[in-house]
Amino acid sequence: MRKILIVGAGQSGLQLALGLQSQGYEVTLMSNRTADEIRSGRVMSTQCMFDTALQHERDLGLNFWESQAPRIEGLGVSVAAPDGGRAIDWVGKLDGYAQSVDQRVKMAGWMETFAQRGGQLVIHGAAVSDLDYFSRSYDLVLVAAGKGELVSMFGRDASRSPYDAPQRALAVAYVHGLGPRPEHPDFDAVRCNLVPGVGELFVMPTLTTGGRADILFWEGVPGGPLDAFQGVKDPAEHLSLTLELMEKFTPWEYARATRVELTDAGGTLAGRYAPTVRNPIGRLPGGGLVLGVADVVVANDPITGQGSNSASKCAAAYLAAIVEHGDRPFDEEWMQSAFDRYWNTAQHVTKWTNAMLGVPPEHVLNLLGAAGELQPVADRFANGFNDPSDFENFFFDPEKTSAYLAEVAGG
Numbered sequence: 389m390r391k392i393l394i395v396g397a398g399q400s401g402l403q404l405a406l407g408l409q410s411q412g413y414e415v416t417l418m419s420n421r422t423a424d425e426i427r428s429g430r431v432m433s434t435q436c437m438f439d440t441a442l443q444h445e446r447d448l449g450l451n452f453w454e455s456q457a458p459r460i461e462g463l464g465v466s467v468a469a470p471d472g473g474r475a476i477d478w479v480g481k482l483d484g485y486a487q488s489v490d491q492r493v494k495m496a497g498w499m500e501t502f503a504q505r506g507g508q509l510v511i512h513g514a515a516v517s518d519l520d521y522f523s524r525s526y527d528l529v530l531v532a533a534g535k536g537e538l539v540s541m542f543g544r545d546a547s548r549s550p551y552d553a554p555q556r557a558l559a560v561a562y563v564h565g566l567g568p569r570p571e572h573p574d575f576d577a578v579r580c581n582l583v584p585g586v587g588e589l590f591v592m593p594t595l596t597t598g599g600r601a602d603i604l605f606w607e608g609v610p611g612g613p614l615d616a617f618q619g620v621k622d623p624a625e626h627l628s629l630t631l632e633l634m635e636k637f638t639p640w641e642y643a644r645a646t647r648v649e650l651t652d653a654g655g656t657l658a659g660r661y662a663p664t665v666r667n668p669i670g671r672l673p674g675g676g677l678v679l680g681v682a683d684v685v686v687a688n689d690p691i692t693g694q695g696s697n698s699a700s701k702c703a704a705a706y707l708a709a710i711v712e713h714g715d716r717p718f719d720e721e722w723m724q725s726a727f728d729r730y731w732n733t734a735q736h737v738t739k740w741t742n743a744m745l746g747v748p749p750e751h752v753l754n755l756l757g758a759a760g761e762l763q764p765v766a767d768r769f770a771n772g773f774n775d776p777s778d779f780e781n782f783f784f785d786p787e788k789t790s791a792y793l794a795e796v797a798g799g
């Protein structure tokens with residue numbers, strides 16, 4: 389059977405490894421951490437995944453936590469007004485529910501399953517020289533190592549990367565004790581709170597190592613008042629800063645957060661990175677070729693909550709491309725075509741996410757405002773998180789936005 393090496397045991401690497409394994413491929417997975425280290429380590433994401441991405445997991449029988457994780461049935465948008473109230477506030481209903489399963493739970497669990505099913509798991513932080521050596525004994529080497537150092541093997545694609553610096557400072561806190569959203573306590577939703585010129589606060593339920601919890605996730609414009617977490621090492625200090633900023637900029641969220649406490653000592657994360665699209669094929673010093681997967685090749689800012697969704701979609705696209713290719717060599721042409729297949733969906737995510745990082749133009753503000761009056765607009769916007777290609781139809785072009793709003797308003 390064909391031998392495949394996957395470097396990196398995150399959403400894409402594990403999903404692909406387990407998928408290939410179930411098709412009879414001989415898969416080696418290289419991870420720089422053990423399952424226990426991941427489970428007892430720091431949170432890595434907010435990992436909210438929508439229906440299409442979750443379906444790829446279901447298709448492979450990997451939805452182990454679906455019955456325990458909260459079902460996120462809506463997605464709301466609030467825009468802060470200068471008086472401390474909200475200029476805009478609505479919630480759209482998702483056609484299929486979303487879920488967030490703490491990556492510490494999922495990656496540790498999937499890694500153990502991969503090993504139990506006979507997969508070769510190597511705990512080692514791979515360097516380029518390792519890949520050079522190993523590439524000779526595998527039919528295909530996939531680099532699914534996220535935003536780590538191995539990305540340096542893949543050249544930045546400037547034509548697809550409008551930003552060369554981080555556009556947001558990120559600060560995450562996992563908490564217990566958050567009160568329900570008073571407007572809609574009957575169903576779970578992600579709430580995106582936009583604070584014009586300052587940043588965004590995302591609040592969503594998750595399943596973490598200690599059961600159900602909620603995530604408070606600030607995205608701050610660099611250099612602004614939310615860009616305050618650098619150098620904060622103490623988790624308790626991180627949480628009190630998160631709450632202080634909520635009281636100041638999103639008092640309606642603070643009102644339900646007065647009794648929260650951190651889920652665990654690893655329940656906070658802060659950092660930043662520049663959104664970057666890279667060339668998908670890496671050339672090793674010895675001449676071998678490797679194919680980049682998910683964040684390695686397309687890393688978007690988490691403002692639209694798409695990275696894990698995209699990692700799932702990338703893994704599904706590559707799995708199909710590998711299986712369809714049968715016994716033929718995984719050459720440069722095949723690698724490019726596998727990436728192009730993924731880019732068909734990824735390009736929409738990148739375009740929309742990069743647009744959301746900028747100052748919203750007037751027609752987008754009109755659209756967000758109209759969603760408060762017209763429920764079908766709210767619902768369509770919410771479902772765009774599941775399939776961002778739909779934004780082409782009503783989001784980017786002012787004429788298409790007005791035509792769409794006129795159509796909905798006309799009934």
Ligand SMILES: Cc1cc2nc3c(=O)[nH]c(=O)nc-3n(C[C@H](O)[C@H](O)[C@H](O)COP(=O)(O)OP(=O)(O)OC[C@H]3O[C@@H](n4cnc5c(N)ncnc54)[C@H](O)[C@@H]3O)c2cc1C
Pocket residue numbers: 395396397398399400401418419420421432433434435436437512513514515532533534535536537538558559560657681682683684690692693694695696697698699
């Ligand atoms: C704050 C924040 C919030 C986010 N929120 C969301 C969200 O709500 N929804 C969403 O869809 N996405 C979200 N994302 C993005 C999402 O987490 C990532 O895009 C996704 O995890 C990428 O998956 P991946 O498989 O490419 O890489 P990763 O999940 O990063 O996995 C890469 C793995 O490779 C390992 N590794 C790295 N280098 C090496 C090496 N040299 N050798 C061996 N192993 C190595 C790493 O330790 C890691 O385990 C968020 C990201 C952040 C930072």
